[in-house]
Amino acid sequence: MAKQRLSVVVTRRLPEPVETRLAELFDVTLRDDDTQMSREDLLQTVQTANVLVTNLNDRIDSEVIAACGPQLKLIANYGAGVDHIEVEEARAKGITVTNTPGVMTEDTADMAMALVLAVTRRIPEGLAQMERGKWEGWSPSAMLGGRIRGRKLGILGLGRIGRALAHRARAFGMEIHYHNRRRVHPGIEEQLQATYWESLDQMLARMDVLSINCPHTPATYHLVNARRLKLMKPDAVIVNTSRGEVVDEAALARALKAQEIGGAGLDVYEGGEEMAAELRSLGNVVMLPHMGSATLEGRIEMGEKVMLNIRTFEDGHRPPDVVLPEML
Structure with missing residues (x-):
């Protein structure tokens, strides 16, 4: 049978x-x-x-x-x-x-690196200018972004995806820093040339780019909140390909609007359409429809x-x- x-x-x-x-x-x-x-x-x-x-x-x-x-x-x-x-x-x-x-480790790490480049080099702004037919030719001062070589990348959550991102970022010449619940094995730190920060606050204050790669749990809910956003450099960039709830999205929108941080690349979101519309209205945000593993x-x-x-x-x-x- x-x-x-x-x-x-x-x-x-x-x-x-x-x-x-x-x-x-x-x-x-x-x-x-x-x-x-x-x-x-x-x-x-x-x-x-x-x-x-x-x-x-x-x-x-x-x-x-x-x-x-x-x-x-x-x-x-x-x-x-x-x-x-x-x-x-x-x-x-x-x-x-x-x-x-x-x-989805490799695919999400690819997207995180793409967002780092997209925000710092203003790629979507340039694309929109070309699509609208507004390009008036090359200029020494037009569409100036930032060089990522030599910048400090802080990875919040050095798990599979965080480590894959670190490998990519090192190839671009970035310095690797990270904060974790637990420090990773010394061999991994040596391989990635990564610096561990026990204090998330101290790491945030020194990073040029923050990539969020930790899961959403009760302990990580709004881990990046209004207070911590104020610790960051005014030209710092936040990239989130993990879960929207890790970031206080309303506080992030306020900080971006006030130009208290330089920009954000987001593939995940906490709020609904109203908050998404507010973020879309800001020129220093690159938004994707949760396609990191797509x-x-x-x-x-x-x-x-x-x-x-x-x-x-x-x-x-x-x-x-x-x-x-x-x-x-």
């Missing part, structure tokens, strides 16, 4: 190769269009599915966990960040949570990790990417 296949529900469209393989392996329910599953559908789905494949737009809070039927045993998140999932409550109900770490290769690799976690779980073994509360 053939083994009954797991019922797997995916809350958002995934790349076609991932969806095709999911359909081959499981009894999968896919989205018909590229829209997020509604709250009502989500609450109904968790009452019947064996596995829920979520993404960062799904709010898996206490209400959703409480609605989960006894058959739902795995939440396989399509992405590394799990701050949208109540992991401890899920585990207390016997539900395993997995994620897809390490897949490569076809990366998205397929994320799907492969999701499927490996599900198949390992189906076989009765611990999935390789189980999220534990102490990791958060």
Whole structure:
């Protein structure tokens, strides 16, 4: 007698190769269009599915966990960040949570470096000038940006992505500094020629560029707040490819508007459309639509990790990417 296949529900469209393989392996329910599953559908789905494949737009809070039927045993998140999932409550109900770490390291580091260059060299401003047909020819004083060679890069969170960014920044001649919950191994510091700062405040006051690469947790919420923004140099640049909640976005907007810091490159956001509109109105901000990990290769690799976690779980073994509360 053939083994009954797991019922797997995916809350958002995934790349076609991932969806095709999911359909081959499981009894999968896919989205018909590229829209997020509604709250009502989500609450109904968790009452019947064996596995829920979520993404960062799904709010898996206490209400959703409480609605989960006894058959739902795995939440396989399509992405590394799990701050949208109540992991401890899920585990207390016997539900395993997995994620897809390490897949988007290189892609996100590429984007962080691109934002450093875009802000310091004013690339979007130049592009907009050309698109509007406003270029009046070369001038010695036109579109002057800043040279990044020799600038101090402070990395907030020297994990996989932070280290990948450090390698790129060193190739551009930047000095590498970092702040972490824990100091990394001396061998890593030596390889990156990185200087550790135990005090985040002291590091911020001395950096030319700050790159935020730490996850969003209760401990990192608004870690870069109004007080810390005032510590930074007036020509300093902030780049955030991690999570919008790490920065007090309203305080950042005020500092940028008052020219208390030089500029920002953002791929993630805390606030809604009103705050985004305020940021878009500022000339010293480069904004991207959360595309740091948006490569076809990366998205397929994320799907492969999701499927490996599900198949390992189906076989009765611990999935390789189980999220534990102490990791958060």
